[in-house]
Amino acid sequence: xxxxxxxxxxxxxxxxxxxxxxxxxxxxxxxxxxxxxxxxxxxxxxxxxxxxxxxxxxxxxxxxxxxxxxxxxxxxxxxxxxxxxxxxxxxxxxxxxxxxx
Numbered sequence: 001x002x003x004x005x006x007x008x009x010x011x012x013x014x015x016x017x018x019x020x021x022x023x024x025x026x027x028x029x030x031x032x033x034x035x036x037x038x039x040x041x042x043x044x045x046x047x048x049x050x051x052x053x054x055x056x057x058x059x060x061x062x063x064x065x066x067x068x069x070x071x072x073x074x075x076x077x078x079x080x081x082x083x084x085x086x087x088x089x090x091x092x093x094x095x096x097x098x099x100x101x
Contacts, residue, residue: 042079042080045079046070046074046079046081046085046089047089047092047093049070049073049074049089050066050070050089050090050092050093051093051096051097053066053069053070053093054066054090054093054094054097055097061094063090066090067086067087067090070086070089070090071086074086
């Protein structure tokens with residue numbers, strides 16, 4: 001009888017452990033998906049700012065002016081950035097602007 005109780009306890013603990021591991025994996029996947037979505041939205045916001053500044057210049061493209069405006073705006077809005085990313089945003093927005101003309 002004690003052997004049977006030991007096997008039942010082991011089976012219950014094993015099922016509990018499997019359930020716990022599955023729950024942790026599900027939580028990890030959700031957090032990863034939320035992070036990807038947040039980064040995607042952050043990039044869209046940054047791209048929109050770059051488009052706004054380039055379109056506001058009305059044909060007189062000044063990379064340093066746009067860069068300084070983006071840096072000021074990102075700092076004011078507390079949006080994380082790095083300088084390489086700003087250069088790429090400006091270049092992509094410039095290409096799109098020139099394609100639209």
